[in-house]
Amino acid sequence: MTGKSGGALLEIRGLSKIYGRSTALEPTDITVREGSVHGFLGKNGAGKSTLVGMIAGSIQPTSGSVLFRGEDITALNLAQRRKLGINLLGQHAEVVPMLSVAENLVMPDYPTRHGLLDRTEMRSRASALLHKYSLDFDVDLPAGALPVPDQRRLSIVRTLMDDGALTMLDEPTTALSQSERDALFEWIRELNAAGQTFVFISHFNNEIQNICDECSVLRDGRLVSRDADPRSMTSAEISEVVTGAAVKEFVRDRDREPGPVRVEINDLTADGVEGIDLTVGRGEIVGLAGLPQSGAQELARALAGLKAIRSGTIRIDGEPVDLRRLRESRRSGIAYLTNDRIGEGVVGPFSVKESIHLGNWPLRGGLVDSRAVMNTYRRYHDRLSFRVSGPDQPAEELSGGNQQKVLLGRLLALQPKLLILDEPTLGVDVATKEEVHRLIDELTGQGLAVILLAYDTDEMVRMVDRVVAFQDGRVAHELTGSAITVDNILGSLSHDSKSVR
């Protein structure tokens, strides 16, 4: 059992959600105790986001009730529940794009002087808040102008500063560097010590063990474990309760001869990188490591055609790549998995099977070959264990982790020569993460060259053959063989750094 013993703050009784013919959550009872940090665990599509949405009031339950401090609040809407101090940080950035960073942080309590907005006070309050979280944004910038991961960071600050009675965080650490995770946990602990209760969702067992006193586990919409103490469990035991089976960690065999050069980048200069020389062999996985703006992500995005290239050359299998056509990934042989699946990933109203083939329709006699479409769908459905109601379900209805799997399937269906993966397992559950790693490893056996960016240094260590560390837009170090360790990667970035990206 747990170390804290507060009474019930939140009780959910028989709460369920059915969408059409699919059940997102079966009738469920959970109690969250006052002063606890309560984890909701489960594989992709298990029903975690649905559950917190129903507690926050953004999703209407099919049946059941929500009690807060003993009062039935099921009939209250989102705004009314917010007034009671129930806050939810969802999986997407939630900022008002047209308002400045400072306005996003202080609204609706704008400071005034003689009845007018006191901009100086507003800026200084916003700066103090950002400083607390070690963030260095221009407070006058419209929030929508920030890169998406930064908008997400801003949303976290915004949610935590609200000082609610119950704060629910749905995968808050995706896209955060290690030092930012540490800062976030520190802040949660401080607020928790001051009496705030938290619900915390994450696919990282170490985070659950680090921050949660107790946890409830959902599997395919059903509660399978309640009030478990994650600190008295090993990571493998947590994975087993979450997935219903033992999860075998995949570690790539690095004792292999590097294949002949597949990708050759010479003297490449683009926005944020200068004079880059880099090769990737057939079947090789090269990890790019670096702090934000170090050049690691900038290079990945330049190769994907998302940043202007000023000079240099790229050759694939000896053939020069047309740098003006980099975005047309099929032609260049380069495929890029974005770390912003909502903004750039085009997970729209298309069905799951259509989403996998977007921009890459298999044709037969000039028409879309529907049998080939179904075959590809089946292949990735089985391999990446999509939790979907069927091939025709709109991709936007899928849970976050399942959307990520569909995007990955789309890239693999392109059969690229170079695959650039920016956080390939973002929001993906423990079991599928291993499966994604196995799949990528298998494809490298067929000659695929891979560039990997990962905030999770463990993922980097387990998957790459070589690490290229960036500083100030240039390649600073390389690590190979047994030198590829978490400590060496972190140490190779900068003297005081604890983060990979």
Ligand SMILES: Nc1ncnc2c1ncn2[C@@H]1O[C@H](COP(=O)(O)OP(=O)(O)OP(=O)(O)O)[C@@H](O)[C@H]1O
């Ligand atoms: N609007 C919707 N229409 C139909 N089905 C939906 C809708 N929203 C969610 N679902 C389904 O409900 C189930 C639970 O989804 P939910 O987002 O709660 O999962 P999750 O546990 O948060 O997953 P993840 O870890 O991937 O974020 C999924 O099968 C999902 O496809």
